[in-house]
Amino acid sequence: MSINKEQDFGTPASTEGQTVSLEIDGFAVTAPVGTSIMRAAASIGIDIPKLCATDSIEPFGSCRLCVVQIEGGRGMPASCTTPVAEGLKVCTQNPRLADVRRGIMELYISDHPLDCLTCAANGDCELQDMAGAVGLREVRYNPVETHLHAVKDESNPYFSFDPSKCIVCSRCVRACEETQGTFALTLDGRGFDSKVSPSQNQAFMDSECVSCGACVQACPTATLMEKSVIDHGQPEHAIVTTCAYCGVGCSFRAEMKGEQVIRMVPHKDGKANHGHSCVKGRFAFGYATHKDRITKPMIRASIKDAWQEVSWEEAINHAASEFKRIQAKYGKDSIGGVTSSRCTNEEAYLVQKLIRAGFGNNNVDTCARVCHSPTGYGLKQTFGESSGTQDFDSVMKSDVILVIGANPTDGHPVFGSMMKKRLRQGAKLIVVDPREIDLVSNSPHIKASYHLKLRPGTNVAIINALAHVVVTENLMDETFALERCDVASFEKWKTFITQDYHSPENSEAITGVPAADVRAAARLYATANNGAIYYGLGVTEHSQGSTMVIGIANLAMATGNLGRDGVGVNPLRGQNNVQGSCDMGSFPHEYPGYRHVSDANTRALFQQAWQAELSPEPGLRIPNMFDAALDKTFMGMYIEGEDIAQSDPDTQHVLAALRAMECVVVQDIFLNETAKFAHVFLPGASFLEKDGTFTNAERRISPVRKVMTPLAGYQDWEVTQLLSNAMGYPMNYSHPSEIMAEIASLTPSFSGVSYEKIDELGSVQWPCNEQTPVGTPIMHTETFMRDNGKGLFMLTEFVATAERTNQKFPLILTTGRILSQYNVGAQTRRTANNAWHSEDRLEIHPHDAEDRGLKNGDWAGIKSRAGETVLRALISERVQPGVVYTTFHFPESGANVITTDNSDWATNCPEYKVTAVQVSKVSQHSEWQQEYQKFSENQLELLEQGMANG
């Protein structure tokens, strides 16, 4: 293994199809029109010296190190900004060019610390490389004034900024603008005074910087440098793997020193992220070796007992014997389990296989239950497949982007940056959200054409109003609808949606959105050459989540915005492998590939392959498991990598169910909130410690590769296999590639997937089979995936949520995520990301705050029909009057103590986005929070006792 640096071609690739031929240093080259001479040269192995150019950003032509001479041309043009042309004859090296380059380097070095031997970039410094490349042997200048004593900015927890080493090449500034789209950096001053400045000469942490790392990546010197490299030195080998945070699924090079991760560098060839990253994936990996990691199996008889560290064999046998005892006492269906969207496809597959074949029932569910299960249902019904329709790159062809209930710059930041780039190029934006997300008007050079600031819980009324305009103003693509969709359903839907009560004017009283804006937004979307819809949990986490997904699908079909680049229906999946865990058969009614358990042919296929009798009946969903636990008919649960005690709604109900069970087995890397109610703890492995695959929101199956030995000795799939064998259902895999081979053999949409193919292509998007051997970036191009190949329109009546405001609960609480923390926070809370967000706060509009005497930072009591909690108030006009908002990253916040058990009609996805609450000024934490603190402290004591005894 080696560090294998990625080649830098100096300038981005051209997207033109037409090519030209030229000669560089006597060698013939053919390159697409628009390619720079620098890139064309690099493509045949001629590296022209450069400093201000790098292939992730547009050329700038400022350093002049890359000058060349062109036969018949004047002067010495910069090769980074000069495009290729037919018949050019280019010379990249001659004595005159060498003189110029040496002169430039001499000037640079005259104001640069000559501390190469002790510099953190030693061995990875382009300035050092260029000094060598141009043959610099002396520096004749002795400047009176230099920048050598400029003060370092150490404010960012992950990287330092040392202006004494800055060559003012502007790569960082341009990366912040072009790649990330934050525009936090600028070149301040002129001439000698020019310097890189975060915001207006502020420290990085005080500026708008979002710590994505693009500037660090672009810096050619040690000016912007990872602190981990400063502390530990340069990495010596790199392994390509996939991020374990959000559903973008960025590809990273884990750059290593032995088994220590030195840094995570976004992989240029990663097809989801194209070399970009966010603060989580780039920097927040330290949790993997955090002191809170539990690395020994533990058991206990009751949750009041101290944990006892035991051998793997004893823990596994204890769990298996308890599950068997419970089944003997309460029946076969009295146990079940939960797969994880944080684990690999292979691990999710094995857990559901263990439950279906080993436990003998279908009581398996996954955390998609609480996020995108309505996507699975709605898109399966209308399009025939439970997935988004496009690849991420498709957005670069969109003309109008409709973002509904999603906050891409926070929740899916790397894709958010790509979307921002397209918007800066001129695509129009419509945002449907109760809250003013950054895309609306808080992102540089971007402004939404329309922000439909609807009341929470009225999504379906809005989508119906938009569709009403499209139909009644004849903005449909009827040719598409009639040729590609089920005609009877289309006609029925048109009759339904044309009714006057769906009109924007009649919906305004429900949604609060001015009718004129709805009409204008509908026209904008429907008349775009390419209209694309992106949505998130603001769509799904409602009592009508599935109806809204169907409504979105109807709108896209009616306008013909499906089946090609630039359009589509795109759910932005929350967790890294939420798409994959669903694909792998984690729902209680579906086998891998979304085939119903009652389908005799499919069941026979799995029975034959798994050599087990399988139940034709759907199993329990997670909330049904809780109900059954309280009913004493569901008494044991195997939970891999999920924290249902923190993430599921109506916490007190969840905790009561966990307490009611006789054996809760938690497999995780930390003693999470759920594990505090567990009887067996099986230590899990982080994504750095395992092999497997993740599938992102664009159906891209990407490799997860082990870069360090599992701290507890086993990868998670091995632990499931041990448990299965102890349960008496044999599993004998020796590597996850064998599990993927089994998945491919049983799942038509995966039949062409293999580890060999993933290694060869880097990643592959399902469906991948005989018809589509290299995968499917865009779905439904010719026909839909339904049995008859036709898209299905469905009727989407608006039904107001049962969660109503009244005098007692006059405000609506809605929830969401922020950039620096991730979901329940188990990972990011154990990193320096807390520097950006160390507690959940309650955003409240100034009017509502004033009514309650609340000021910024005051303790705000939030009471719902389900419970009560207390958070600090953050006065903000991002929320509208009558609406309050919080994140849910900290367990002590108890955000889910107040959310209710109201849920989506089709899938029981909780209605996190609408909770009627009252807010008041208080002086102390709620009763629940005080009890939680005592319970949690007690559980940590029981853990310490166990570790001390072990």
Added chain:
Amino acid sequence: MNKIDNLIKMANDISNFFNADPDKELAADGVAKHIMRGWEPRMRHDIINHYQQGGSGLSDLAKMAIAKLIAQTKV
């Protein structure tokens, strides 16, 4: 919410979606199919029992659907 109240609410919520169909026979078929394909047998058993005891709290469409469910399958 207790178990049976929750099941009643679930059945009514499903019915609210399918109720958009002007053909109530088709709507009831949709509700019955949804329950059949999504509910675990214990849940189906409990809602059928409740229906057979008068079905208090169930919407008309939910009742129609559960009657169809009984006709379609033994639970």
